[in-house]
Amino acid sequence: MPVQTRLSISLINTKTKGIPTAVFRRADGREFLLHSRFDPVEEARFLVKDVPCRERTMYLVLGFGLGYHIQELLQRTPRSSHLIVMEPESACLSRGLLENADNRTRAWLHNSRLNFLTLHDPKVAPVYLADRQVRLRLLSLEMVVHIPSTLTAESFYRALRTEIPQTFPTSFQSHLSSIDQMLENDLRNFWANLPHSWNAAPIKSLLGRWSGRPLIIASPGPSL
Numbered sequence: 001m002p003v004q005t006r007l008s009i010s011l012i013n014t015k016t017k018g019i020p021t022a023v024f025r026r027a028d029g030r031e032f033l034l035h036s037r038f039d040p041v042e043e044a045r046f047l048v049k050d051v052p053c054r055e056r057t058m059y060l061v062l063g064f065g066l067g068y069h070i071q072e073l074l075q076r077t078p079r080s081s082h083l084i085v086m087e088p089e090s091a092c093l094s095r096g097l098l099e100n101a102d103n104r105t106r107a108w109l110h111n112s113r114l115n116f117l118t119l120h121d122p123k124v125a126p127v128y129l130a131d132r133q134v135r136l137r138l139l140s141l142e143m144v145v146h147i148p149s150t151l152t153a154e155s156f157y158r159a160l161r162t163e164i165p166q167t168f169p170t171s172f173q174s175h176l177s178s179i180d181q182m183l184e185n186d187l188r189n190f191w192a193n194l195p196h197s198w199n200a201a202p203i204k205s206l207l208g209r210w211s212g213r214p215l216i217i218a219s220p221g222p223s224l
Helices: 040-048 068-076 093-100 103-109 122-135 147-197
Strands: 008-013 020-025 031-033 057-062 082-088 114-119 140-145
Touching: 020 147, 031 147, 040 068, 057 068, 057 122, 057 147, 068 082, 082 093, 082 122, 082 147, 093 103, 114 122, 122 147, 140 147
Parallel strands: 057 082, 057 140, 082 114
Antiparallel strands: 008 020, 020 031
16 A cells, blocks of 8 residues: 655565554665564554653644554543644655545544644744644643654754744743733623613514515624
8 A cells, every 4th residue: 555645655564463564765765664664553652651641731743654653642641632743744644544544544543632733834833733722722732753754854843843842832822812812802892782782682583574685784893
C-alpha cells in the first residue's frame, strides 16, 4: 500500500509481527525507518511510557509516522485530554493513512479526542494551538516529539520546537483577552437593550403575520 505523500516512503512488513513499518528515503538516497523493523507497537509503548498523564491537557504530537505512538497515547491519556497531531503540508503522513484506512484503523483515527492540524508556516502554529486549547477547555500543554517522523521535514519541525515554547503563552493570553472583550461587549449590549426587549412582543407573535409578502431583516451583528 503506497503512502500518498510527496516524500519517498515505502511500507514493509516487520520481520517478527508482520505488521507495517515504513522506510523513508532522503533526496540523497539515504534511508531510515519511521518505526521499528521488529515490533512498532512495543516501540510505541516504550516511546510514550514517560509522558505524564494529566487531566484536561493538550498533547501536542509533532510527527505522525504510521500512528503507532498516537494510538498508544490515546489509550494512556485521560478522557478529558486531547491529542493534536501537527504536520507540515509538504509531509503530511497522516493523510495517506486516513485515505487508505480499513475499518479498524478508521475507528481510532476518528476518535473524538484526536485532532489534526496541517500547516504551511510553522510560525502560525501558536495561534492555532491557543484557539484549540480554549475551544477544548484544556488547562495545559504537553509536547510529544516523534523524532523519526520529524526527519521527513526537519526545518519545519525544528521551527515548531522553537516557536511554540517561545510564543504560545503570549498567543494564548491574547486569545483569552479577545474572548473576554467579546463577552464584555455582548453583556454591554444585553443590558443596553434590556429595557426595550423586556416588554417586546414575543417572536411567536410574528408567525404568519406577513404570510405571502416579502420581508427584509437587517441586523448589525451576529444576533441574526
